Amino acid sequence: MLDLLPAHFCTRWMVLLFWGGVISISASSSGQDTSSSGQKALVVGQKTNETGKSAENLILITVDGLRWQEVFGGADQRLMTKENGVRDVGGLRGKFWRETAEDRRERLLPFFWKTIAASGQIIGDPAKDSMANTTNGFDFSYPGYNEILTGRADPRVSSNSKTYNRNMTFLEWLNQRKNFQGRVAAFCSWDVFPFIINDKRSGIYVNAGWVPIEFGERGEVTALNRFAAESPRVWPNVRMDVFTVDGAIAYLKSRKPKVLYVAVGETDDWAHDGRYDMYLESAYRTDQYIQRIWKTLQSIPQYRDKTTMLLTTDHGRGDGREGWKNHGVIYPGSDRIWVAAIGQGVAPLGNRAGQNVEQSQIAATAVGLLGYDYAPDRPSGKSIDLLQSKPE
Numbered sequence: 001m002l003d004l005l006p007a008h009f010c011t012r013w014m015v016l017l018f019w020g021g022v023i024s025i026s027a028s029s030s031g032q033d034t035s036s037s038g039q040k041a042l043v044v045g046q047k048t049n050e051t052g053k054s055a056e057n058l059i060l061i062t063v064d065g066l067r068w069q070e071v072f073g074g075a076d077q078r079l080m081t082k083e084n085g086v087r088d089v090g091g092l093r094g095k096f097w098r099e100t101a102e103d104r105r106e107r108l109l110p111f112f113w114k115t116i117a118a119s120g121q122i123i124g125d126p127a128k129d130s131m132a133n134t135t136n137g138f139d140f141s142y143p144g145y146n147e148i149l150t151g152r153a154d155p156r157v158s159s160n161s162k163t164y165n166r167n168m169t170f171l172e173w174l175n176q177r178k179n180f181q182g183r184v185a186a187f188c189s190w191d192v193f194p195f196i197i198n199d200k201r202s203g204i205y206v207n208a209g210w211v212p213i214e215f216g217e218r219g220e221v222t223a224l225n226r227f228a229a230e231s232p233r234v235w236p237n238v239r240m241d242v243f244t245v246d247g248a249i250a251y252l253k254s255r256k257p258k259v260l261y262v263a264v265g266e267t268d269d270w271a272h273d274g275r276y277d278m279y280l281e282s283a284y285r286t287d288q289y290i291q292r293i294w295k296t297l298q299s300i301p302q303y304r305d306k307t308t309m310l311l312t313t314d315h316g317r318g319d320g321r322e323g324w325k326n327h328g329v330i331y332p333g334s335d336r337i338w339v340a341a342i343g344q345g346v347a348p349l350g351n352r353a354g355q356n357v358e359q360s361q362i363a364a365t366a367v368g369l370l371g372y373d374y375a376p377d378r379p380s381g382k383s384i385d386l387l388q389s390k391p392e
C-alpha cells in the first residue's frame with residue numbers, strides 16, 4: 001500500500017502507521033525531521049493551525065479543590081490564622097498577603113495572572129460577573145472528574161470508591177480516533193484515577209498514586225522514583241504532586257503524547273487537613289508546576305505553538321473558618337469552580353467578563369480545540385467559545 005503513495009506523503013503516512021507503536025519514529029518524523037518530507041508534514045499541521053481553530057495537542061490540568069476565592073482573590077485574610085492550621089502566621093502573611101485582590105492573586109499564582117491572563121483566558125470571577133459551576137449536585141471528586149472528563153454529570157456516580165467508570169471519557173473517545181490512538185495518557189496524584197478513566201477498558205496509560213514512574217530519561221526516572229520511595233507519605237492514596245508533574249514531564253519528553261491529562265491533588269488534602277498554610281503553599285507550587293509544563297511544551301517542536309493547555313478544578317469548597325476545609329452539597333459554594341486556557345485556539349481575552357460556563361462543557365471544549373465535534377454522538381455540555389473576540 002505504501003508504494004502506491006506519492007513519495008512526499010511517505011513520512012506522514014509512516015507517522016500515522018506508527019502512532020501508538022514505535023514512539024521514537026513518530027517523534028523524529030513530526031518533530032526534529034528536517035528532510036523535505038518532514039517539512040511537508042509540519043506545513044500540513046501549521047496550515048490547520050492558521051485557521052485559529054485546531055490545536056494538534058492538548059494538555060488538561062486539574063487542581064483538586066482549589067477554590068475560586070484564592071484563584072481570583074489570592075490569600076484569604078480570615079484564614080491565615082493559628083486556628084486554621086497556620087504555623088507561622090507572620091511568615092505566611094508576609095509571603096502571600098497584599099492589599100488588593102489583584103496583587104494577592106498575582107503573588108499566589110504568578111503564572112496564572114502574568115502569563116495565562118495575558119495570553120489566554122480565565123473564567124469564573126464573580127467580580128467580573130462570570131460564573132463557572134458544576135452540575136453534578138455532589139461537589140466531590142469522582143462526580144466532578146466524571147463530569148469534566150465525560151462532559152456530563154451522572155447521578156449514578158455518587159461515591160469516591162474505586163469503581164470502574166461505566167461512562168466513556170473524552171480521553172477514551174479520542175483514543176479511539178486514528179490520530180490519537182495510543183497517544184493519550186494521564187498522570188494523577190490520586191490513586192482513584194485508573195478507575196475514573198477506566199484504564200482497563202480504555203487502554204489509556206494512567207500513572208496514578210504512589211506508583212513508580214516508568215518512562216523518561218533513565219537517570220531522571222531513577223532519581224524521581226528514589227525520592228518518591230524515600231519521602232514521607234502524608235496521604236497513602238495521594239502522591240505528592242511534584243512526582244506526578246515531573247513524571248508527566250518525563251513522559252512528555254520521551255513519549256510525546258498528543259493528549260496528556262495531569263491531575264494534581266495536594267490542595268484538596270491540605271485543606272481537608274485544615275492547614276491553610278500548606279494549602280496556599282501547594283497552590284503556589286502548583287502554579288510553578290503549570291509553568292514548568294508550559295515551558296517544556298514550548299521547548300519541543302511537536303508542541304510549540306501547536307498545543308492548548310486547559311485548566312480547571314473538580315469542585316469548589318465552602319467558605320468561612322470551617323467551611324473552607326470541606327466541600328459537598330452541605331457546604332454552600334462547593335459548586336463554584338474556575339476554568340482557564342492558554343495556547344492554540346485560545347484568544348487572549350484575559351479574565352473574562354459576563355461568562356457563565358459549566359463543568360460539563362470541558363470535555364467538548366477539549367475535543368473542540370483539537371478540531372473535533374464531541375457533541376453529535378455524546379450528550380454533553382457544549383464547547384466553550386474561547387475564540388470570541390468581540391469586546392466584553
Ligand SMILES: [Zn+2]
Nearest residue numbers: 065268272327
Ligand atoms: Zn476533597
